[in-house]
Amino acid sequence: MIVRVLGSAAGGGFPQLNCACAMCRLARSGAPGVVPRTQTSLAVSADGVRWAILNASPDLRQQVTQTPALHPVPSASVRNSPIGAVVLTNGDVDAIAGLLSLREGFVFDLYAAEPVLEALAENSIFKVLNPDVVTRRALVPGRPIRVLDDLIIEAFVVPGKTALYKETSAPDFGTRPGDTIGLEITQPTKGRRVFFIPSCARVDDALRTRLEGADVLLFDGTLYRDDEMIAQGLSQKTGARMGHIAMSGESGAIAALASTRVARRVFIHINNSNPVLDPASPERRAVEAAGWAIATDGMELRL
Amino acid sequence: MIVRVLGSAAGGGFPQLNCACAMCRLARSGAPGVVPRTQTSLAVSADGVRWAILNASPDLRQQVTQTPALHPVPSASVRNSPIGAVVLTNGDVDAIAGLLSLREGFVFDLYAAEPVLEALAENSIFKVLNPDVVTRRALVPGRPIRVLDDLIIEAFVVPGKTALYKETSAPDFGTRPGDTIGLEITQPTKGRRVFFIPSCARVDDALRTRLEGADVLLFDGTLYRDDEMIAQGLSQKTGARMGHIAMSGESGAIAALASTRVARRVFIHINNSNPVLDPASPERRAVEAAGWAIATDGMELRL
Numbered sequence: 001m002i003v004r005v006l007g008s009a010a011g012g013g014f015p016q017l018n019c020a021c022a023m024c025r026l027a028r029s030g031a032p033g034v035v036p037r038t039q040t041s042l043a044v045s046a047d048g049v050r051w052a053i054l055n056a057s058p059d060l061r062q063q064v065t066q067t068p069a070l071h072p073v074p075s076a077s078v079r080n081s082p083i084g085a086v087v088l089t090n091g092d093v094d095a096i097a098g099l100l101s102l103r104e105g106f107v108f109d110l111y112a113a114e115p116v117l118e119a120l121a122e123n124s125i126f127k128v129l130n131p132d133v134v135t136r137r138a139l140v141p142g143r144p145i146r147v148l149d150d151l152i153i154e155a156f157v158v159p160g161k162t163a164l165y166k167e168t169s170a171p172d173f174g175t176r177p178g179d180t181i182g183l184e185i186t187q188p189t190k191g192r193r194v195f196f197i198p199s200c201a202r203v204d205d206a207l208r209t210r211l212e213g214a215d216v217l218l219f220d221g222t223l224y225r226d227d228e229m230i231a232q233g234l235s236q237k238t239g240a241r242m243g244h245i246a247m248s249g250e251s252g253a254i255a256a257l258a259s260t261r262v263a264r265r266v267f268i269h270i271n272n273s274n275p276v277l278d279p280a281s282p283e284r285r286a287v288e289a290a291g292w293a294i295a296t297d298g299m300e301l302r303l
Numbered sequence: 304m305i306v307r308v309l310g311s312a313a314g315g316g317f318p319q320l321n322c323a324c325a326m327c328r329l330a331r332s333g334a335p336g337v338v339p340r341t342q343t344s345l346a347v348s349a350d351g352v353r354w355a356i357l358n359a360s361p362d363l364r365q366q367v368t369q370t371p372a373l374h375p376v377p378s379a380s381v382r383n384s385p386i387g388a389v390v391l392t393n394g395d396v397d398a399i400a401g402l403l404s405l406r407e408g409f410v411f412d413l414y415a416a417e418p419v420l421e422a423l424a425e426n427s428i429f430k431v432l433n434p435d436v437v438t439r440r441a442l443v444p445g446r447p448i449r450v451l452d453d454l455i456i457e458a459f460v461v462p463g464k465t466a467l468y469k470e471t472s473a474p475d476f477g478t479r480p481g482d483t484i485g486l487e488i489t490q491p492t493k494g495r496r497v498f499f500i501p502s503c504a505r506v507d508d509a510l511r512t513r514l515e516g517a518d519v520l521l522f523d524g525t526l527y528r529d530d531e532m533i534a535q536g537l538s539q540k541t542g543a544r545m546g547h548i549a550m551s552g553e554s555g556a557i558a559a560l561a562s563t564r565v566a567r568r569v570f571i572h573i574n575n576s577n578p579v580l581d582p583a584s585p586e587r588r589a590v591e592a593a594g595w596a597i598a599t600d601g602m603e604l605r606l
Contacts, residue, residue, distance in 0.1 A: 012406075017374075017384065018375070019375060019382055019407070024375075031343060044574060070320075072321050078535065079323070083321075093431050097403045123426045123428045125396065125399075125466075128467050164430075165427050166427070235408075
């Protein structure tokens with residue numbers, strides 16, 4: 001299995017187009033190791049020929065352009081794509097807007113949990129995905145699907161919240177089960193298990209149990225501290241309010257997963273406010289000392 | 304006035320992510336002069352400090368990243384943007400999807416004609432543009448607006464069709480006046496007139512009269528021949544069906560505007576099927592011999 005990180009930043013990307021925070025300024029100045037990142041999306045393949053896209057980031061066209069393995073094959077029909085499936089973990093703009101860059105009439109299956117399919121159906125702009133070629137399929141948590149013949153993907157509900165544009169005035173913002181899911185990707189005959197969980201509000205026992213023994217975990221690394229966006233004057237929202245667990249702290253991801261056996265743990269969906277984006281920061285050193293890597297665009301994992 | 308071409312390709316960009324046509328293959332192979340192009344968007348400014356974006360292409364984040372004049376100012380508040388206005392000419396994905404990349408909470412005015420404002424209102428995903436900071440304003444054809452204090456923009460209806468995702472089974476696909484507009488951009492105290500018309504189904508007398516004496520015309524250059532997408536096996540649609548006049552032919556843009564006095568005429572919104580993308584093509588030579596230039600990303604016009 002090949003897992004390629006097409007994008008590794010949280011919503012807005014890095015640097016973010018209206019942000020002059022410390023990290024965004026470092027990125028624009030070309031500081032060593034502070035590399036720009038597009039918004040989070042993965043490409044996964046069993047054979048290196050046909051690919052599934054996990055989350056369609058707004059930067060998808062740019063990401064595909066930069067990834068020769070995802071280009072059309074010159075010898076096939078004049079319009080073709082190695083992309084045969086797209087799987088969504090939530091309905092936020094940074095996970096679905098890239099669908100609008102897949103409107104060019106090639107055949108693929110689109111998988112999402114019921115609340116996300118509903119959001120797509122409610123927004124007529126997604127009708128540019130011609131139903132004659134793009135088949136929308138319900139991704140039911142706990143019911144694995146076979147994608148492109150040789151990948152098995154199982155969705156599971158994780159703590160989270162509904163998409164920003166679907167929020168209601170209810171205390172939980174109208175969140176429903178399936179608004180945020182994680183994905184477990186395996187191959188039929190191999191034992192390797194990869195997890196992609198770009199949004200997760202907290203780590204509970206169910207999640208720890210599920211992750212036990214995983215080969216690769218790509219996990220929500222939006223913020224280092226729960227209140228960092230407030231502290232930096234970027235927003236009035238905590239990570240908890242946005243549905244994202246912090247890396248650090250007593251109930252942060254590093255602590256919560258410290259005793260869970262995972263061979264390779266990688267933070268992805270990194271927000272531009274997160275100091276780990278600077279390799280020279282103490283926060284980056286702390287994260288790496290705890291056994292975590294920070295995803296970069298173009299990172300490739302082979303299992 | 305500064306007019307900067309952020310993107311110059313039609314919907315899908317160049318190369319298009321699922322296209323292996325002759326031009327897309329040339330672009331991927333790095334053929335001399337066959338330069339990649341992102342989807343059509345302009346940035347316009349009277350002072351080089353505050354900018355209006357004309358059409359928000361799906362590639363807007365990438366386009367802003369590549370344009371230092373559009374970056375936030377380090378000395379101002381931590382989140383800021385020189386982008387103060389966005390003006391839309393139609394509701395197609397390639398003209399509006401970039402709005403989703405402007406969801407980060409900075410203040411700007413969003414101008415569009417009534418049918419496009421309706422399309423935005425019908426799609427809840429655009430609620431990520433917080434109404435406390437993004438003010439939606441009706442652009443009424445024939446009623447000039449003052450944008451960023453020192454730009455005057457007047458919309459006028461041009462022949463066209465409704466957005467793909469709004470098409471009905473009616474013979475005109477449910478098209479209404481205002482579905483496709485052109486923009487005339489001037490400055491209060493100067494006499495220079497710039498036109499941006501990225502979609503136009505045909506040139507009529509009203510349009511010719513309006514364009515007479517223009518300094519710059521950026522005009523719909525989607526196709527060279529009306530049937531070129533069919534001929535290349537890319538689509539079953541003519542230019543006419545898509546709401547785009549061809550460059551060539553008796554009723555094409557070159558012939559239709561030949562006797563209209565325009566100082567500088569530039570084709571923009573170039574589809575990946577269009578042979579003018581290759582500077583070595585006879586079609587490119589014919590277009591240039593007729594006095595037209597082909598827009599490229601990053602092209603800057605100063606008036």
